[in-house]
Amino acid sequence: MINILFSGTAVVLLCFAAYWVRGRGGHRPTGTWAMAALLTSFALAFASYAPAVEHAVESVVPHVARLLSNTFTLTAATSVLAFLFQLNQEEEQARRQIRLRVLALAVAVAGMSAFFAAEQLTGRSPVLYAFYVLIYISYLGYTAKDFLFQTWAQSKRSARRSQRLGLRMTSAGCAFALVYAAYKVFALVSIGLGLGLVPDHARCSTPLTPLRCTFSVSAPAVAVLLITIGLTLPALLWPVSQLRRRRWERNSFAALEPLWTDVTSTVPEVVLDPGNTGAGTHDLDFHLHRRVIEINDCVLALRRYRSAPVQDAAAAQAALRGAAGTPEGDAEVEAAVIAAAVAAKRAGDTPEGPEAPPAAGTRSRKGDLHAETAWLLLVARAYDRQGPPATATADATATATATATASEHPSRTTTGAQP
Structure with a gap:
């Protein structure tokens, strides 16, 4: 069931990414490549959640699925901001902001990889794992918070109903991402202080059990789906609205x-x-x-x-x-x-x-x-x-x-x- 859920979601997201890259109506709108990177990153993150994929990659490098999924999640978060920058800022300013975000992403991924490698070499040290999570959650939390505020503010100014709905769904997805970030901070404190409140080796039998899976698996999954649907909804409704408009024009012309x-x-x-x-x-x-x-x-x-x-x-x-x-x-x-x-x-x-x-x-x-x-x-x-x-x-x-x-x-x- 878990394999079907995450693998199927990954395939759907890759189809969305291909839809954006292909363009609509002979043109590619602003932020096309950022959106494609976002959807592809989310798809790879979901694929890494699937137990079959996780077992396959971890047979080569133990516990590397965690690093892969976290890296793809941060890449998706960066793509979200890049998409927003291209929509709301001047071209040169957007490029400058995107370059800074990509640089920060590279530094974060390099730091996470270094702590992951050191953790594997030292027998999964809780302290090194805590530093790994700190880098990950700091970058993700800041990005989610920033995107939540900007999408909610933009939804109030948008004239199109589909855009308002999509942006508010995206804001809700960012809220779930912040729930996930809060859980990670809680887990970090537990590991750093040796409280043992979050079992490190427990597996999720379903997206909701045990309880920690609600925050560690379901919350990010819901966040990804809401953000994906929210950002894609206006694009999906565009051909429908065009079809309705042409039908109204044709009927009106004849009447x-x-x-x-x-x-x-x-x-x-x-x-x-x-x-x-x-x-x-x-x-x-x-x-x-x-x-x-x-x-x-x-x-x-x-x-x-x-x-x-x-x-x-x-x-x-x-x-x-x-x-x-x-x-x-x-x-x-x-x-x-x-x-x-x-x-x-x-x-x-x-x-x-x-x-x-x-x-x-x-x-x-x-x-x-x-x-x-x-x-x-x-x-x-x-x-x-x-x-x-x-x-x-x-x-x-x-x-x-x-x-x-x-x-x-x-x-x-x-x-x-x-x-």
Whole structure:
């Protein structure tokens, strides 16, 4: 069970590392190599935890699995900081910080190797082992603490939800790493003072038993998984978000076509490229943006054909349905006004009465493609429900006339209702 757990985790981490090195969408983001080094180091650390690997390497050099796993863990911690430096600092400053961390890592690993070798030559001296652990835990604890503070602070500033979640998971992983570091300090004190509180030769039968394995095995394992998932989550969700965005763009482009066709056939001069009005797989965002702009330009060009009586009548109808003041109700009113304006422009008639003002929220949506598209989708649905512009205009005009007549001669309605 332990072999499957740690070996399987190592394979998964190596797959994550290959995913980062391969790149996504033809590019490699900032910190790619640091992330690959982090995941590879974690994978090797997990592999060294597996009893089968441990027995294999220790058949050559006794107890060397401990040195290997600790070295890989420190390398992963350094890679974490290198990744963060590349994200949050200027390029030259990040390189300087990374060089210092790599130098400190080399010194720490050299010191650990020297004490490990001396410990083996002197019959596993507790004092030498204590110095070995001191180097290891000092470097690891400082790195985990520094990374915890920085990732938590960065999660508060991140705009993307996946990044906030990922950074907070990483912070939680750093907290587990600090638990592991605290356990190691406790073990160091026990060994240095000869208290015997932590059995040095006991084996872990499961990740949770005996109790010390909860801190020595489970805590670092959970820390590694949380940090790995937290740092990889935004990258894994990126293709999903891109797929959802392209599907929304494709559906929106198709849903706006009937409205776009009607208004641009009435005001054809606003079409930016009449010979290229389709949308390919790789330029959906461009063509959707252009379609939104062209519809808005048509609405602006039809301004003098916008009828205030039609707008008032449509607003009254929306109020009767309880949709007044809602986005759907406002869209129905705007669709009626556009349909009437298109019909009037085609007939060459300028509507009598005042000009209808712009739709509600026009100013607040300006420059926001997503908001503009969402609004025009509501208008397009309402426009489709109204039927051809001539029919919609006749209905709206009749309703407007009836509304005006009722307001001017309220007694007629009352009289007509008498037997």
